Amino acid sequence: MIPISKVQLGQEVEELVLEVLRSGTIAQGPRVAELENLFASLNDSRHVIAVNNGTTALIAALEVLDLKPGDEVITSPFTFVATLNAVLATGATVRFADITLDDFCIDPESVESLINDRTKVLMPVHLYGQTADMTRISQIAIKHGLEIVEDAAQAHLARCEGRAAGNWGIGCFSLYATKNITSGEGGLISTNDDGIADRLRVLRNQGMRQRYQYEMAGNNYRMTDLQAAVCLPQLKSYANLVERRRHNAEMLSNGLSNLPGIRVPMEIAGREHVWHQYTIVVDDCLGKSREDLVAGLEVQGVSSGIYYPRLVHDYDCYRTDPRVVIDETPVASRVASTCLSLPVHQHLTDVDLLKIVSSVKGCVAK
């Protein structure tokens, strides 16, 4: 079976984890600092603050912006549930802009139509490894005096017009096991604002700057050196990993781009995609549903994934929450019922990729 994702860490990770284990410093220490510094330099960010997961990164970013009940955050309805849960954890209200079919990210026009006196934060999600149209979104934020929090959980070192994800506002990255780089569980926050970086560091450590001197009601959001040791070697060779994912995406698109009823993902001009997922849209004209394709691929030994099968707010637990305001998002609704991700990870061989292409073609032809 060709898996949709695969965690396979090398000898360098094993050695560094063992070194940390034997050093006696297993909680937050020098390896976390090294990870922060390396990510900051690769990402062109002034500051990077490591935390215990990507959801925490989003919550902490929103917390330092001092959102009050009634303040509104505009985000994507086509995302992992953590995006929505993070906003609700801060007490703010969430609204959803529609996405574009080209990049699966929030549509700047739709964002602008939702802005009102209560709007405080724009929270684009850089889905599947490609950023949203940050040039336009940033112009809108400046025009209306809004903050930007980027959910870059899937888009480490992706770029838009040469600028790396996480540098348009506060950037939030995940290091969960299936992301492009991982520490098992982990998160990184990037900012170019000295004051925000300072507050994030204090917030992460119980609101404490000096021992038993508390400045704010903080929390324990710390990452451990053991986790940093898992991630550091991956980050050092990350460029190779992205190169391999890019090659894989190209091979899939070369094989699938002329199939009727299938829309292959595109890399928008001016953006650098890091191919966290390779996601096709399966249209009705196939005479087959997406679910038929999933089943057909499974039989041929190819796993696929549906990220995400429903809009993020389309669950009973959110329907009656007054802080979840739902507007029509027809493009996002269409994509949720037709998207399908195929394996694109760095451990695939060219033989695997040809098999994925021929399996999809076989299912469509039948």
Ligand SMILES: *Cc1c(COP(=O)(O)O)cnc(C)c1O
């Ligand atoms: C993975 C993910 C998160 C949450 O990250 P965790 O590290 O799992 O907490 C948030 N947003 C998106 C879009 C994600 O894919």
